[in-house]
Amino acid sequence: MKLIDGKEVSAALKRKIAEEVEQMVAAGYRRPKLVAVLVGNDGASQVYVGHKERACGEVGFDSEVIRMSADTTEEELNAVIDRLNADDSVDGFIVQLPLPSHLSEQSVIERVSPSKDVDGFHPETTGRMISGLDAYLPATPAGILELIKYYGIETAGKHCVVIGRSNIVGRPIANLLSMKGYPGDCTVTLCHSRTKNLKEVVKSGDIVIAALGIAEFVTADMIKEGATVIDVGITRVEAPERKSGFRLLGDVKFDEVAPHCSYITPVPGGVGPMTIVCLMQNTLKAARKHLGITK
Numbered sequence: 001m002k003l004i005d006g007k008e009v010s011a012a013l014k015r016k017i018a019e020e021v022e023q024m025v026a027a028g029y030r031r032p033k034l035v036a037v038l039v040g041n042d043g044a045s046q047v048y049v050g051h052k053e054r055a056c057g058e059v060g061f062d063s064e065v066i067r068m069s070a071d072t073t074e075e076e077l078n079a080v081i082d083r084l085n086a087d088d089s090v091d092g093f094i095v096q097l098p099l100p101s102h103l104s105e106q107s108v109i110e111r112v113s114p115s116k117d118v119d120g121f122h123p124e125t126t127g128r129m130i131s132g133l134d135a136y137l138p139a140t141p142a143g144i145l146e147l148i149k150y151y152g153i154e155t156a157g158k159h160c161v162v163i164g165r166s167n168i169v170g171r172p173i174a175n176l177l178s179m180k181g182y183p184g185d186c187t188v189t190l191c192h193s194r195t196k197n198l199k200e201v202v203k204s205g206d207i208v209i210a211a212l213g214i215a216e217f218v219t220a221d222m223i224k225e226g227a228t229v230i231d232v233g234i235t236r237v238e239a240p241e242r243k244s245g246f247r248l249l250g251d252v253k254f255d256e257v258a259p260h261c262s263y264i265t266p267v268p269g270g271v272g273p274m275t276i277v278c279l280m281q282n283t284l285k286a287a288r289k290h291l292g293i294t295k
C-alpha cells in the first residue's frame, strides 16, 4: 500500500506556480489576483477560505476576502458579483459554498463571468470541459487528476467507479476520466443513492473515487485487492480532546481499507490540499489570459 501524499504534491505544485508568478513579475506584469466572497459564518467555510487566502500568499498572488453577513440579500450579493466581474484587477473570484439557504447557489454560479470562473462551476465552463475544450476544471476533480499523474497511476482501460453524482466532484471526475489520453481512457461507472448492488459494483473498480459525503461509507468488503482508492469525503465530527474541537473523517474507512489498496489517499492531507492548489492553477491561468500571456 502506498499512501498518496496530497500535502507533498500540492507543495510541489505551489512551488511551480510561485516560480511562474515571479517570472511574470520580473517581466513587468502584475501579480494574479483571486477574490473570495464569504457569506455568513459557517465554520468549515471560514476554514476553507482561510486555506485559499494562505495559498495565495504562498504562491505570490494578491488576494482579498469579502465577508458578508448571513442575512445578505440576493440583490446585495448580485451587486458584489457584478462589481467583481467588471473589475480588471481581479483575475478570478469564488463565492464560497454552501450559501445560507435563502440564497440560490445556482443563480450565483450562473452570474459569475465565465472568464473569471476559477471554480469551474458555470454551465458554460462545464460545457466546454465536457466538449474537451480548454476550460477551468473544477478544482477537486483537477486535483484528483494531478495526484494520478504525480504517482503515475495507470488509467487506460481501468474500471473507475465513482460514488456520488454532484456537479462539483462526482459528475466532472467521471467525465474527465472517461476522456481520451492520460489520465483518462477509463471505463467509468457513476454510482449514486439509487444504484443497485452498490457493493458489487464498487468491488469491480480498479480505481474507486468516494465522493458521496457519508463518513466511512466505503468498507474493506467493497474494495478489490490492489485497487486505488481516492477519498474526497470530509465530514467534521466532534472531538473534544482536540484543540480544534473536531476531527475529519473521509468517505472511506481508512484503517480497514488501506491494507487492500495499491494506493490510497488519507483524510486530511489527500485530496483537500490538491483542491486548493488547483484553484491557484486556475487563477494563474486566468491571469495569463487576462494579461495576454500566450506562452
Ligand code: BQF
Pocket: 047, 048, 049, 051, 052, 097, 098, 234, 267, 268, 269, 270, 271, 272, 273, 274, 275, 276
Ligand atoms: C486537508 C469543501 C465540502 C463543501 C465545500 C485541505 C481543504 C480541506 C481539507 C479545503 C472543501 C474541501 C473546500 C484539506 C476546500 C477542500 O488537509 O485534507 C484543504 O480547504 N477544501 C471548499 O472550499 O468548499 C467545500 C468541501
